Amino acid sequence: MRQTRPVAKKAIRLSLGDEIARLRDLDLHGLRARWRSTFRRRPPSHLPRHLLFAILAYRFQADERGDLDPATARLLKQIATGGGAPKAARLTEEFGRQRTELKPGTVLMREWNARVHRVTVVDKGFAWNGKTYDSLSKVAFAITGTNWSGPRFFGLRDKIALEGKS
Numbered sequence: 001m002r003q004t005r006p007v008a009k010k011a012i013r014l015s016l017g018d019e020i021a022r023l024r025d026l027d028l029h030g031l032r033a034r035w036r037s038t039f040r041r042r043p044p045s046h047l048p049r050h051l052l053f054a055i056l057a058y059r060f061q062a063d064e065r066g067d068l069d070p071a072t073a074r075l076l077k078q079i080a081t082g083g084g085a086p087k088a089a090r091l092t093e094e095f096g097r098q099r100t101e102l103k104p105g106t107v108l109m110r111e112w113n114a115r116v117h118r119v120t121v122v123d124k125g126f127a128w129n130g131k132t133y134d135s136l137s138k139v140a141f142a143i144t145g146t147n148w149s150g151p152r153f154f155g156l157r158d159k160i161a162l163e164g165k166s
Contacts, residue, residue, distance in 0.1 A: 016064045020057050031056065108154045117143050119154070
């Protein structure tokens with residue numbers, strides 16, 4: 001007689017949406033069990049159901065789609081470690097500036113007086129109409145004949161952030 005071995009069941013990988021839907025159906029005890037299987041440790045006893053759910057859902061999303069980039073994680077850690085709202089505002093503003101640095105080869109376009117203007121970011125500034133300028137504001141002045149914030153003229157500044165500074 002032939003002996004049979006138990007067949008291991010294949011792990012069925014659920015979609016992210018299905019995984020989160022299953023989490024929603026779990027009670028506090030079920031979420032704690034899921035926490036232990038996901039993080040390989042006991043969940044903090046003080047966390048209520050809605051936070052256990054949120055943290056697990058975030059972990060599943062991060063595993064599936066990628067977590068925060070290191071710069072964002074550092075910023076959030078700096079904000080969380082104190083300094084209050086003014087320091088947080090300053091840090092997020094600096095972070096925004098770092099994110100909008102333009103790399104050589106980037107082409108900025110702006111229509112002005114029914115004419116499209118293309119400005120190319122180069123190593124030493126900005127090229128427009130065969131000339132290189134050291135700032136976007138100088139390019140904006142060359143195009144319009146009036147003083148402009150170059151980043152604002154080319155739409156690189158967030159309107160909401162500008163309204164707060166007026």
